[in-house]
Amino acid sequence: MNLDRRLLALLRGPRTAFFVTVALGVLGGLLIVAQAALVAWMVNAVFLQKAGLAEIRWAVLAFVVVLGLRAAAAWGAEVSAFRVAADVKRTLRERLLTHLALLGPVYTHGERTGELTNTLTEGLEELETYFRRYLPQVVLAAVVPLLVLVLVFPRDWISGLIMLLTAPLIPLFMNLIGSIAESLTKKQWAQLERMSAFLLDALQGLTALKILGRSREYIRRVETVSDRFRETTLEVLRIAFLSALVLEWVGTLSTAVVSVGIGLRLLYGKLTFEQAFFVLLLTPEFYFPLRQLGARFHAGMGGVAAAERIFAVLDTPPQIPPESVSAAAAKPLLPQEIFPLRLESVTFTYPDGSVPALQDVSLTIEEGMQLALVGPSGAGKTTLAYLLLRFIVPQSGEIWVGERRLAEIPAAVWRQSVAWVPQQPYLFNTTVEENIRLARPDASFDDIVQAAKIARADEFIRTLPEGYQTVVGEQGARLSGGQAQRIALARALLKDAPFLILDEPTASLDPEHEAAIQEGLQALLARRTALIIAHRLNTVTQADRIAVLENGRVVQWGAPDELAAQEGLFRRLLQARGAVS
Numbered sequence: 001m002n003l004d005r006r007l008l009a010l011l012r013g014p015r016t017a018f019f020v021t022v023a024l025g026v027l028g029g030l031l032i033v034a035q036a037a038l039v040a041w042m043v044n045a046v047f048l049q050k051a052g053l054a055e056i057r058w059a060v061l062a063f064v065v066v067l068g069l070r071a072a073a074a075w076g077a078e079v080s081a082f083r084v085a086a087d088v089k090r091t092l093r094e095r096l097l098t099h100l101a102l103l104g105p106v107y108t109h110g111e112r113t114g115e116l117t118n119t120l121t122e123g124l125e126e127l128e129t130y131f132r133r134y135l136p137q138v139v140l141a142a143v144v145p146l147l148v149l150v151l152v153f154p155r156d157w158i159s160g161l162i163m164l165l166t167a168p169l170i171p172l173f174m175n176l177i178g179s180i181a182e183s184l185t186k187k188q189w190a191q192l193e194r195m196s197a198f199l200l201d202a203l204q205g206l207t208a209l210k211i212l213g214r215s216r217e218y219i220r221r222v223e224t225v226s227d228r229f230r231e232t233t234l235e236v237l238r239i240a241f242l243s244a245l246v247l248e249w250v251g252t253l254s255t256a257v258v259s260v261g262i263g264l265r266l267l268y269g270k271l272t273f274e275q276a277f278f279v280l281l282l283t284p285e286f287y288f289p290l291r292q293l294g295a296r297f298h299a300g301m302g303g304v305a306a307a308e309r310i311f312a313v314l315d316t317p318p319q320i321p322p323e324s325v326s327a328a329a330a331k332p333l334l335p336q337e338i339f340p341l342r343l344e345s346v347t348f349t350y351p352d353g354s355v356p357a358l359q360d361v362s363l364t365i366e367e368g369m370q371l372a373l374v375g376p377s378g379a380g381k382t383t384l385a386y387l388l389l390r391f392i393v394p395q396s397g398e399i400w401v402g403e404r405r406l407a408e409i410p411a412a413v414w415r416q417s418v419a420w421v422p423q424q425p426y427l428f429n430t431t432v433e434e435n436i437r438l439a440r441p442d443a444s445f446d447d448i449v450q451a452a453k454i455a456r457a458d459e460f461i462r463t464l465p466e467g468y469q470t471v472v473g474e475q476g477a478r479l480s481g482g483q484a485q486r487i488a489l490a491r492a493l494l495k496d497a498p499f500l501i502l503d504e505p506t507a508s509l510d511p512e513h514e515a516a517i518q519e520g521l522q523a524l525l526a527r528r529t530a531l532i533i534a535h536r537l538n539t540v541t542q543a544d545r546i547a548v549l550e551n552g553r554v555v556q557w558g559a560p561d562e563l564a565a566q567e568g569l570f571r572r573l574l575q576a577r578g579a580v581s
């Protein structure tokens, strides 16, 4: 489906409001005509027929009423156009967010958060302008001139003909200029996205830049990027101003031609004064909507450029197809339905990766087993966790959940059955209670406190200014890394899923936190089946099984003491940590 049709399809929701906008626009056009007719009649009556105030009183009254109605129609049209735009924006935002949720973290990471954020904010704003200002104007530009023509032709066909011939000049010029502006607008949009991505990146990495002493260099790069954006913006504006000038000029010139013609015909007595004046009053109104369209053309193009980007995101097929089972209705699987959980010759390559991140990996996780994944950074540990979380799907091989393939289980059901504690847990800018409750929306406050107690989080939460009601700040800014970890552990405990995937914290924590986290972790792991991306020596040595990954392959597999006794990567890793000499 082409872009314009897709944009129009968005109007299906706010259909009524859009029709109201158009209808009020047309009503506005009719009122303009009525106003011109009244003015022409009054001027004619007073100046040529020497009428007194009493004779034209009704016309003056009607004129005031028409003025009032015009204002009301214009106001109504604005309001309903705003409704349309707000509705479209809300629908699209929902669709985008749902789709992004479906595409999952692997896509959003790959896509650069800054660009996506820009699409979700600026992009939707641009589209709002398109629906609020541009589209209603397109309709008006088609309807009002037609109305004027219908009225002018019977009274003064020569003026009508001039209008008919000059009117297409405006869209023609607009198109000519538009084709140049279009590529420029797209360029501007691309640059805005790049700039947003770059700025967000720099902001998030500010600490690193400061520490590495690179912030000055970055400032220069920020300057370059914003300079480039400024230049493109100015180019776009130059074209926009130029086009406005040309359109004004065409409009004014055409009005002048019509006026001169009318003047001459009036002079030679071929027209009555009232008719001539009426046509003269209508002439600017004929060109006005067209010129206005030209002025808003730029907004329209910005909307189209943004729409392309929005639809590109919406068109990216998700790896996991959408399902009928809603997250709320999903019940977790029973442990006996999940285990043994087996990976069979699983291979996965990232869309932009040249070598597989995981290659021919086979593993079995039995019920109650704690499997530690170890290996150097980049070995594929996170990728394995992502596969088990169903963020990504293997290109070959199979993941078996008990008797079933993982792909056959609705994602919502599966996600109820797995708890995931990432290395850097994400905390939302809301209360501690809400942050823990995310794991199980229907949990009672007591459940939450209980989970926090087991995770060793309760003690520090109570010391916060408002206890469980303390708002944690963006990304948990008010909390230390260790505290955030313990809240994440409380989440996982509250969820109480039969299978746990845990990416252990590596950050060196102060001893007090370290001890608390260890206790929390032990409590979480007790009697649970877990896959642990292990960075700590005691987790590794206490695991039931260890899989050693290297370059996407399982190079060693077995119990910790077995592996420690063998020559190999595991022994070398232990040696590096000073555990074995």
Ligand code: ADP
Residues within 6 Å of the ligand: 106, 109, 110, 350, 351, 352, 353, 356, 357, 375, 376, 377, 378, 379, 380, 381, 382, 383, 384
């Ligand atoms: P680990 O968790 O063991 O450090 P990962 O599973 O994160 O390793 O990465 C395995 C390999 O996949 C690495 O070579 C990494 O560069 C690559 N990789 C990870 N994430 C992506 C991604 N989103 N796109 C492309 N390649 C990726």
